[in-house]
Amino acid sequence: MTNETPITLMTHNTLQPSSKRENDYVFQRKERDTRWEKHCIDALDEAGLVSDDGIHFTTPGSREDADNALYDLIEAVGYNRKKFEDAGLIIRTWKP
Numbered sequence: 543m544t545n546e547t548p549i550t551l552m553t554h555n556t557l558q559p560s561s562k563r564e565n566d567y568v569f570q571r572k573e574r575d576t577r578w579e580k581h582c583i584d585a586l587d588e589a590g591l592v593s594d595d596g597i598h599f600t601t602p603g604s605r606e607d608a609d610n611a612l613y614d615l616i617e618a619v620g621y622n623r624k625k626f627e628d629a630g631l632i633i634r635t636w637k638p
Contacts, residue, residue, distance in 0.1 A: 569582060578630065582629055586626075587626060589621075589622040589625060589626070601614040
């Protein structure tokens with residue numbers, strides 16, 4: 543297990559329950575917008591973040607320098623926040 547703190551690109555390509563009445567569920571299918579996804583991936587790439595799978599993004603060197611990975615990620619997101627928001631990305635923080 544590593545100490546990497548990745549950014550995950552969230553897309554909606556699965557069926558999700560949108561409401562429940564008694565024992566009946568209603569599902570809405572959300573179509574993927576691959577052009578928008580590519581636009582977001584390009585914005586993360588332009589900010590210097592790297593990915594092996596196109597889903598999880600980390601800062602360069604985070605695998606080698608795990609002690610500073612979180613701080614590097616916070617700095618990268620803070621520095622590029624406007625660029626990310628202009629690209630349509632929503633930045634949320636939370637404490638698990």
